[in-house]
Amino acid sequence: MEDEFPFEISPMFEGERVRKGDMYVELAGPKSRGFELVKAVKMDEIKDGKFTLIGPDLSEMEEGARCPLAMVYRIAGELVEPDLEAIVERRNHDFQNYIQGLMHLNQRYDVWLRVSKDAIKKGLNSFEMIAKASMMLFKNELPFIEKIDATYITDLDEVEKELSKAMEIYNARDERTRHLHEEDVDVFYGCSLCQSFAPTNICVVTPDRISLCGAINWFDGRAAAKVDPEGPQFAINKGKVIDEIGGEYSGVNEIANSLSSGEYDRIKLHSFFEYPHTSCGCFEVVGFYIPEVDGIGWVDRDFTGTAPNGLTFSTMAGQTGGGKQIVGFLGIGINYFRSPKFIQADGGWNRVVWIPKKLKYMVSGDIPGNIIDKIPTEEDASDLESLKKFLMEKEHPIVHKWAEEEEAEAKEEPASQVPGPMSVQSLFQIPAVQMPMSAADGSGVKLIFRNAKISIDRVIVKKKD
Secondary structure (H helix, E strand, O other): OHHHOOOOEOHHHOOOOOOHHHEEEEEEOOOOOEEEEEEEOOHHHOOOOOEEEEOOOHHHOOOOEEEOEEEEEEEEOOOOOHHHHHHHHHHHHHHHHOEOOEEEEOOHHHOEEEEEHHHHHOOOOOHHHHHHHHHHHHHHHOOOOOEEEEEEEOOHHHHHHHHHHHHHHHHHHHHOOOOOOHHHOOEEEEEOHHHHOOOOOOEEEEOOEOOOOOOOOHHHHHHHHHHOOOOOEEEEEOOOEEEOOOOEEHHHHHHHHHHOOOOOOOOOOOOOOOOOOOEOOOOOEEEEEEOOOOEEEEEEOOOOOOOOOOOOHHHHHHHHOOOEOOOOEEEEOHHHHHOOOOOHHHOHHHHEEEOOHHHHHHOHHHOOOOOHHHOOOOOOOOOHHHHHHHHHHOOOHHHHHHHHHHHHHHOOOOOOOOOOOOOHHHHOOOOEEEEEEEOOOOOEEEEEEEOOOOOOOOOOOOOOO
C-alpha cells in the first residue's frame, strides 16, 4: 500500500526538520490557526478510510504561504473507548513524522506542520495523501482501531468554528483528574513518545501532573497501557514516598534511572530547582528562574514577545528541551498550573513573578485570590527594572522573602576561612553566596556573588609545595 504514495514512510524520518528555506507551505502553528482531534464513535458511523477536505488543497496553496489546518479523525472498534482518544491523538505526531518531507510539531491546539519543497516536487500535492498515510499507520500500529476516517479543514472560518468545539473536549478531558491526587493511587504512567528527539526524557504522568505536551492525563495513560502494554505509555509503580512535598517516589526514580540509561536517577515531580522533571521539547510552557528577583516566570508558545529576562519562548525552549534536568528552566503542560501541587517544593504560586496575559487569563480560576493581582504580565512589566518595581508596589510575597533573606544575611557570623561544600542547586535558592578566600599571609578576603549563575565543570585542588 505504501507504493501508492509519492514519498517514503519510515520512522527514520522522525527527526527530520523542514527549515524555513526548504519549506513550501506552513500549516497551523504560531502564525496561523489549527488543531488535531480524535473522536471515538460507533462502528456503524464510519466508512473506513474515507477522507473529507473542507477548504483549499495543497495544490491550491502558494509557495511560502501560511495556512490554517485542522485534522479530525474518528475511530471505532470493539476496544475503542473515549479514554483512548487523547492517546491516539498524540500518535498523530509520530505517524506524520514518518512521512518524508513532512514535519509535525506539538499537539492539540498548538499543532504546527511544514511541507518541504522537495516533497511537493516529488508529487505530494494533496492532503488526502497525508491523511491516507496517517490512517494506514494508525491501523497498523494500533490494532484496536478497526475503522478510521479523517476530515481535514483548511478554511479559516470553519477551523475557528470547530476549534471552539475541540477546546470543550480538551477541557473536559483535563477536568477528570481535578479531584484525583497522587496519594489516591498506587500507579503512575510514563510516556516515551518524545525519545526520538529527547533520548533521556521520560514523561511521568500522575493525577497531579499532566504530560508536558498537555495531551495525556492519568486516565489517558491508564487506558493506553491497558490496550497496548508494549506501547509508549506504560505503568510506573509509585513505590515509597521519599519526599512528599517535592514529589519524589522510589518507583519513579527506578524507572528514570533505567530508561535514561543512568543519565539521572532522581526526579522530584513538584520541584523547580532540585532534581526537576526532565523537559522534552513538546512542552506547552517554559518556566524560567529570574535570579534578580529570586522568582519564577512562565511563558507559553503563543506568546511572541520577550520575557523580562530578555529572552523569547523559542530561545528558552532551546535551553530547556532535550530530555535533561536543567536547573533554572522547566517545561510543563498548561494543566499543571491547575494542580494543587504546582511547584509546591519551591513556594507554588507565591514564587511566580511573571506570566503572559493570555496564559494568566486561561488559568486565572486556579491562581490563589490573594496573589492573582500581584503577578504581572507583559502589560505590567517588560524588563527587570519594571518587574522589580511592580512586585514591590503590589507587595508580592517574594518581596517579603527578600527582606527575610537580607535580615538573615545581616545576622550571619563572619564566614569561616574554610568554605563548606556548595552545590550549584544552592545558587538558585539564595540571593547571595559568600566565598571566603585566604591570602598567602593568612588574611582573609571575602567575595560576595549576588544573583550569580555559576557553572563549574571541574575543580582541581593542588597542595602547594
